[in-house]
């Protein structure tokens with residue numbers, strides 16, 4: 288907390304203006320805000336407010352960390368999504384320099400991504416002994432998770448534990464300094480209400496079981512039976528503790544088998560839904576052609592090459608866990624990523640900074656899983672929406688006056 292002493296006959300530096308009703312010395316206190324005063328004979332601002340109120344307006348508004356939650360089961364594309372998100376902000380995301388080589392943290396200029404596995408309270412042996420999975424709340428320390436996410440949000444660095452996925456042990460902690468954007472990704476970012484309330488935006492990756500199996504088979508084909516068995520063993524806890532979090536998410540990316548090939552369960556062609564909650568501050572849902580209408584669109588034709596089974600978009604309003612949402616759906620896959628610009632130009636509210644930015648991002652990461660379908664497209668768009676949300680929050684803080692009563 289910094290103390291700011293305000294003399295009404297002085298002006299503040301160029302980022303601040305002071306409006307005060309008297310010429311007497313006034314003391315104000317700020318949370319995480321330091322104001323530099325310069326002596327000047329000029330008086331800045333004008334009289335405003337009641338006789339007992341000082342108002343200070345500062346352009347500096349980036350002292351508080353914005354917190355984003357990303358929930359999903361393991362192996363559901365969180366890391367891929369994080370790579371797309373950090374790329375939107377520019378700069379590479381890397382583990383903390385000189386730290387534990389098995390750290391789960393990724394730091395870039397703007398973002399720090401921490402993995403909530405680091406709040407496991409039981410290590411691998413401990414879970415085995417107690418007969419609980421990592422998805423069980425009893426295997427996680429929500430008090431510490433809350434305290435540390437709150438501290439970071441308030442601008443205070445923390446010593447966060449590390450869960451080592453190589454050894455299955457809890458390693459000594461690592462220092463996490465408050466970034467501009469903190470992403471907490473993992474199994475439980477929206478499970479504990481205290482942590483949930485700290486989130487400025489939340490996302491749930493909802494991968495259907497059929498698709499989960501398909502992705503596991505692709506990634507570890509030699510032990511796919513074990514993977515399938517592990518998905519099945521985790522399912523009761525997944526259903527009890529992970530899946531219900533999607534009701535709290537501001538955006539859900541739901542991944543299902545295609546409907547374009549009757550009876551298809553292969554999980555190669557995907558039907559992906561972007562479910563966007565209405566009424567979320569600083570977040571305006573994406574729409575296709577005409578906001579609020581219901582539209583089914585097959586873009587294949589002169590401008591978009593589509594081989595079998597083609598591509599189908601859907602857009603419309605729906606209800607999701609009692610919330611009003613907008614849903615954008617894409618079934619099928621792109622043959623040529625450079626032609627994605629045709630689809631992008633028909634979408635609105637995608638928060639790009641220039642024409643074709645979605646297509647540029649998709650082309651840049653063409654080798655990431657899901658780049659030829661709705662998973663990559665919607666992850667990229669959500670990344671752009673988060674950048675927009677961040678910029679709006681910063682701008683609103685810069686514009687917001689700080690009010691204090693005269694001491």
Ligand SMILES: Nc1ncnc2c1ncn2[C@@H]1O[C@H](COP(=O)(O)OP(=O)(O)OP(=O)(O)O)[C@@H](O)[C@H]1O
Nearest residue numbers: 360361362363364365366367502505506656657662
């Ligand atoms: N959009 C996608 N399309 C196809 N396969 C995908 C997609 N996203 C992820 N996968 C597959 O799932 C695997 C896991 O992806 P990723 O590492 O991004 O998930 P994760 O949730 O971070 O996993 P973990 O929790 O195990 O760290 C990838 O290796 C890839 O084979």
Ligand SMILES: O=C(CO)[C@H](O)[C@H](O)COP(=O)(O)O
Nearest residue numbers: 361404411421422452455474
């Ligand atoms: O669900 C998980 C989240 O990633 C992991 O299974 C959990 O963190 C335990 O990890 P490990 O299997 O490496 O002991």
